[in-house]
Amino acid sequence: MTDFPLPSFLTGLGLSIIAVSVLMAVTFAVATAQKRHSVIDVAWGLGFVVVAVITFLASSGAGDGGRRVLVLVLVAAWGLRLAGFIGWRSRGGEEDPRYAEMLADPRGSAAVLALRRVYLPQAGVMLFVSLPIQVAMFSTAPLGPLAWAGAVVWAVGLFFESVGDQQLASFKNDPARRGTVLDTGLWRYTRHPNYFGDAMVWTGLFLVAADSWPGVLTVLSPALMYWALANRTGKPLTERRMSDRPGYKEYIESTSGFFPLPPRAGRGI
Template sequence: MSFDSVDFSWAAAGILLAVAVGVVVVTFAVTLVIARVVGKHSIVDVTWGLGFVLVAVAVYVASGVLGTGNPTVRLVALALPVVWGLRLAIYIGWRNHGKGEDPRYAAMLGDGHAPGAITGTVLRKVYLPQAGVMIVVVLPVIAAMVRASVVLPVLVLGAAVWLVGFVFESVGDAQLARFKANPATKGTVLDSGLWRYTRHPNYFGDFCVWWGIFLVAVGHPAGLITVVGPALMSYLLIGVTGKELTEKSMSNRPGYAEYVERTSGFLPLPPGSAPARAT
């Protein structure tokens, strides 16, 4: 394989990137209007999953119009983010239905911020960062859409890593939802199921999903450039908005310190093992 226009169309990739940017801008602009109407900006959490679905569909259609890419690779690169994004959007929409503003956004925007108000602070702290991250994270999908060659073992490996992530994220979310719905467990710490092996099975799953999609793109060397996508997602999940923020909010809950001592912080590991305690 080589960096040539036969195996990888740079011109088509540029067009698809422009399409992706346009879809992201329109999607978040519409979300901003909806947030103003419903009076809460946490609606953007639904957009997070749905936005990737819309971008994946748009670049799939555009790549078909351009006549670029391999049909099998394009279909896989469409299916993986669409299935992941739809599940996430539906789950978060169900979880947040009938609730007010998410405490995270309320704390971020401050007490003086009117519900759903459109301000510079909202754009700077909520919408622009998420839109920017989405454009970067979706780069492997774009690369996969313009790749003419197929490296079947890499394609299968990518789909397998994605599947591991999808299972961890969806099962972890389901277990947490059942736990929260049980009045008997209120104020306690979930330490069963997947949550015995990692304190964040949903974030670990998200991590695997995007590294799997990246592997689908790297059947051609040019796809290696898009490593910035899963790398940025990993940084956010582990060090910024995912693991770090969740653990800060959970730190004062009874039993959480003991849970941290025996349970791996991110990668699934046997509970109480030395590697798990080291995290």
């Protein structure tokens, strides 16, 4: 077992808290000016890139160089792609129905409500979910087989997330398919390839961290992401919104709900 530089890690954690707080403050200002709090979705991916960069710099001379570079590259590739895609997808749009419903309470200050229900929770979740990134940056052991397996899992996740997003965007841009259900490509094997991919990305990053002590202790971070995507903010909200679309009931019955599986009549996972 190698020594973990706890004081340096705590310094990096403090810097990450400051950086995420500044990012959320800037995002809140932009959202208020645009009257559209859904811009925080763009900041979500960027926030993890900020944490990765901050801890990469803070861990110089403390963590293993190979692991630091690997984690920085993986997080930057995922976060910048996601932020760019969401920014492109939502350009010139109106407020996301999720945030409109969340902030519909007429009592009290709308700004305070947004901070309490959107920005502070997202900042907290971002810092917690990013713990594998932060710990991995300061881990001193050289890269081992588990870390490389994690990189492979990450690549599978990025494939599902990016290809699934692109297939959905193409589907929405096709007037001939308006009002129908996307059931081709990756969407033939899972109703949520983008959410499944996101879960695999974070599983992969956890494995990179768990390859060296004490990265295994961050297991609750990917577990939280999986729970949120499969049971809270991802899959359930999307399916509730799609429930009245013609053919969606049949799609649910034939297509796996999260993990990719061959389509089969009567399957609803």
